[in-house]
Amino acid sequence: MEIRPLAELRAADDLSLAFNPYGLGGRMQPEEAAKFQQRQIADCDLTAGVAAGTRDSFERLRTVFAYGVLCYDVYTIVGDQALLIYEQALRDRFMEWCGGTITFRVPQAPDVSYTVTSYDDVKRRADRMMRQRAKLVVGTHVIEFNGMLHGLRRWARTAGLLRGRRSRAAEEALAKLRNHVAHPSGHHVDTPVGAVRTVRDLAELINQLWGQATPDGRLYPAPLHREIAVLSWNSAGRTRMEPAGALIAADSMEDQEDDEYQHVVVRAIPFIPGSRWNDEHWAEFDTRYETTQFPTDYLWGPGTRAEARTWLEHERPEGDSVDFTDRVFLVQDHERLLPPMRPAVAAGLPDNERVGIWHAVRADLPEDAFVHVRGSGDHSTGHTRRPGDCPACSAEVLGSGSYDEALRAAAATLGPIQVVQLPSVRLPSSTFWPDRP
Ligand SMILES: [Zn+2]
16 A cells, blocks of 8 residues: 655645535534534533443544545444444443343243353353244343344344434344444444434444433434413414513513414413424414424413413413323224324224224324324325334334224333313414314
């Protein structure tokens, strides 16, 4: 190979300079590019408890990333290495979880336990036990476990260390990339944008494995903050959302002009410009169906603005935080497919509204549950009808059949379901869920 002088090694790579905050296009100055790229991953720190081996590998990755400005190939290497650290993190976490002992359930025999001092021990043992058709005991469950990435992923989910339905689909994609890195079958080049995303996803995954959700995370977000809000609408179809505080602070003289508006008080994700968690469907709010993207709780209404203010001043409800992942929805199919419903609301339906086929689905967002059920009616789409993870989307099928069967499937996951009976309130205009009875 050609020997390059130090000055050349120290010079910025033209390809790297082509990436700037606005994507490809303008060329950045080397100084700016170095700062800009490092800032992209500066805030993804690991939580305190993370195993030393995983932590060292991750910090090395962040160090090397900075050199991408000098050598574009570094971005591909960073991406590849991140995927190997994915597996290392699972192994390290497994060793902490098992505390030096792993237990297998052997067919027609008592459980057997083995002492393990390294992950190599685990892998050797898992391999032997697989051949005896034995399964790894994980809490109250048993799973097939071969010690490879596939088995580790199943273990982490069964042990409850990883959560979320959309994140599961992302783990699946990561695992496929990981297998590509371990067994490369062709040429691939990563960009700084791709490398940043992989490093950020990896940081979220490691932190979640060690019990720490990521504030504003993409894969394992921390619970979202909800505030008290007032939704209002008039007969002309205009809708508004405002913080409850604005109503209390306003002059009551303004109430007169608002006489034509109906108001409801809810607990909802506040609208924050630029936030990735704005509820695009807030104006679809309906007490019967889950037509908003994030959980929105009905508190009061409908009524006039003055009545809403009186209620707010008297009750002083407060915000909270909510985990929107892994929710359970019931989808009713009666003449047509209806929007997803909370099990607690479905449990309170009168007998004559329990007709049709019902599907119990676990998903992060109602639209995910709906799209899955709609797709499962057509075999060619690849959506499954059998209980378990859907191979075509991020939904998990819990069960389907009659109303009672679907509600039982929901209760098997959630525990006993408390009936919630709410007054029938919905905002009139609808873009995303127009088809409601
Ligand atoms: Zn599906």
